[in-house]
Amino acid sequence: MTASPPSPAELLAGRGNDLLVRIVAVACSDRELPRMAEELAGLVVRSARALTFCDVYVLDDEERALEWSGPAVPLGEGDVGWVAAHGRARAHTDGRGVAVPVRSGNATIAVVDVRSAGPCPDDDVALVTALAELFAPVLCSCRRLRTAREREHAAERFAERAVEAQEAERSRLSREIHDGIAQRLASLGFHLSAAERALPEHHPEGLAQIMVARKLCELAAAETRAAIGGLRPPVLDDLGLSAALATLAREAGDGPGPSGVIDVSVTVEGELEEELPDHVQTALYRIAQEAVGNSLRHASATCVDLLLEHASDRVVLKVTDDGTGFSVRDVFAQGARAERPRRTDSYGLRGMRERAELLGGRVTVTSRPGVGTTVEAVIPVPGAARRAPTR
CATH class of the missing domain: 1.10.287 (Helix Hairpins)
Known part of the structure; x- marks a missing residue:
């Protein structure tokens, strides 16, 4: 009887348990593409005996090109593109390397391309083939995550x-x-x-x-x-968000509230590299306007504090009052039953949340009877993630 060829796990185990440990460590890391592909390429070189260079090319979502750290390779072009199109390994013509497909089911999702200083040893080719088989579920998960993230970003x-x-x-x-x-x-x-x-x-x-x-x-x-x-609040066009909030605070504090004169203050912290787009400024101003209005109409507050914090990737707006407070759960439950809440307006709270969510942000309302209320809006700065340096 002819002995069956060793499985990828058996072949890799022959190189030492530390290799399997490294594979598991990389597979379980939180790396995303293209960082995961780079990590896997480095693992191939460190695990082989004579390989000096490796690149892992991953098929894009449209299945028209392979992506890596350099320019994308069209499907079918060169050794890497040929392997991706045909699903079979192909040795380089100089004998100093090989391109190996990474397959998930019947589809090729990536290509592992290796190079060596001299003729590529057979045992290293076998090692790369075994690693490519183990890389398949890892890269398949990374591609799904990339697709989900791109769809999420497209929706945003x-x-x-x-x-x-x-x-x-x-x-x-x-x-x-x-x-x-x-x-x-x-x-x-x-x-x-x-x-x-x-x-x-x-x-x-x-x-x-x-x-x-x-x-x-x-x-x-x-x-x-x-x-x-x-x-469109004219004060935003004339003065900008910070000054508009100061004007809102001054106007809110001019007239006496239900419990007397109200002290409304504004604090601005941090600076942005670029001015916020008009629609983001408008959303933050409207949220502040609604929150301050609720404090004046429903909370019997004597003090309302507005805090606008600028960070590199987000803007945080907090409106805090020392009023009577309310049960957030009860207010939203009343709104769901189409009843009018006594102390605040669930439609106003929902409106604030919807404004923030349309911009990829969130609004959190914290309150309980007798303690006051804090409305916090967190809005991402448009384009901040794309401008951030990759690590």
Whole structure:
């Protein structure tokens, strides 16, 4: 009887238990592509006797090219591309290396390409073939993780672009209303004032009608200003986020609240390399506006603190009050039953969360009766992950 060839595990065990330990250590690490491919390539060189160089090429999600630390290799091009297309090992023409496929089922998902100073020993070729078989589940998992991450990033970018487009449209409408309807209402008010002055005093009915028209014009102008502010807060365009929050705090503290005068303060920490996009500033301002409004309307607070922290990859906004607090669970349960909560508005809390989630962030509300409330919004800085240096 002819002895069956040794399995990959048996072949690798012949090189020493430390090799199997190294393989397990690399396979269980939290490396992602392309770092995992580089780690596996280094493991091949360290495990072989005569191999001096190794690259691990991984097929991209579209299955059109192989990715590694250099330029992508199109499927079918060169020795590596040929091996990926045909699923069979291929020796280099100079005899100093070989390209070995990494297969998952019937599909080739990667290629291990090795080089040696002289003719490539048969036992090293056997070793690479065995390692390639063990690398398959590791690289298959890495490819799935890469696909999931890319889909997640694509969804985040889509949501970010949608919010950005929405805010751009809001800004356009705000400008059109300001430059159109608002200006015409201002002109109408001027002409009504002129008509009032020109009308003789012995026409009381005419004067009364003009006064009514002036009040309606003033009401329409006030509603127009409110609509402009709802579409795009002018203070953001004029002053930026930090100054807009300071203005919000000043306006909130000007009038007495239900329990008396309220002290509203703003603290800004850290700096950003680049200014936040308009739609991110708007989202943070709206979250602060809603949180401060809840403190004024429902919490009977005497002190509200706004903290804006800039980090390299995120912006954190905290709004903390010393009010009566509430049960977060009960408020959301009441909102789910379409009942109106007594102390706060579950729709406002949900709105804050939705604004943050559309930008890939989150809002956390911490509160309990008698202790006060903290609303924390964490928004990632767009592009920070792509700008961060790879390690």
